[in-house]
Amino acid sequence: MAKPPKAKKPRVALKKVSNVKLGGKKKKSKTQAQLKKQLDSVFSVYIRRKYANADGDVACFTCGKIMPWQHIQNGHFISRSYLATRFHEDNCRPQCVGDNIFGGGKPLDFEENLKRELGEIYVEEMKKSRHNIVKYDRHWYTEKINYYTEKIHELSQ
Numbered sequence: 652m653a654k655p656p657k658a659k660k661p662r663v664a665l666k667k668v669s670n671v672k673l674g675g676k677k678k679k680s681k682t683q684a685q686l687k688k689q690l691d692s693v694f695s696v697y698i699r700r701k702y703a704n705a706d707g708d709v710a711c712f713t714c715g716k717i718m719p720w721q722h723i724q725n726g727h728f729i730s731r732s733y734l735a736t737r738f739h740e741d742n743c744r745p746q747c748v749g750d751n752i753f754g755g756g757k758p759l760d761f762e763e764n765l766k767r768e769l770g771e772i773y774v775e776e777m778k779k780s781r782h783n784i785v786k787y788d789r790h791w792y793t794e795k796i797n798y799y800t801e802k803i804h805e806l807s808q
């Protein structure tokens with residue numbers, strides 16, 4: 652009489668394992684970390700293509716070197732570690748890997764050029780806004796991903 656419940660246990664455990672496996676391939680909802688990563692990627696493509704010409708070439712914001720948008724990076728003036736300005740279009744410009752990574756972002760040149768373009772007061776205000784407390788949820792990330800996916804689509808037409 653005690654046997655049937657015993658036999659049931661491993662079956663449940665096996666079912667759980669297979670669900671996890673299937674879940675990965677099925678439309679299992681993404682974690683917030685995955686959505687953030689996806690937005691980083693979509694947002695980066697948008698920034699790089701936004702400034703590219705019809706041939707797909709774009710100039711590095713800090714050294715002026717011209718290259719295909721696929722080879723340039725999305726440079727952040729205010730570090731990506733500040734979530735409040737991480738996805739702010741005015742904080743981002745195409746930047747070559749030499750300046751963005753090896754040059755530490757070339758913050759002085761970045762700031763100078765950004766101020767020339769957007770004005771000193773605006774850039775100073777944006778700098779302060781990096782401390783703003785933001786609480787992005789999965790819905791926010793999903794909306795932004797859809798928004799920038801659409802913008803990229805518009806650019807490629």
Ligand SMILES: [Zn+2]
Nearest residue numbers: 711714747750
């Ligand atoms: Zn450069």
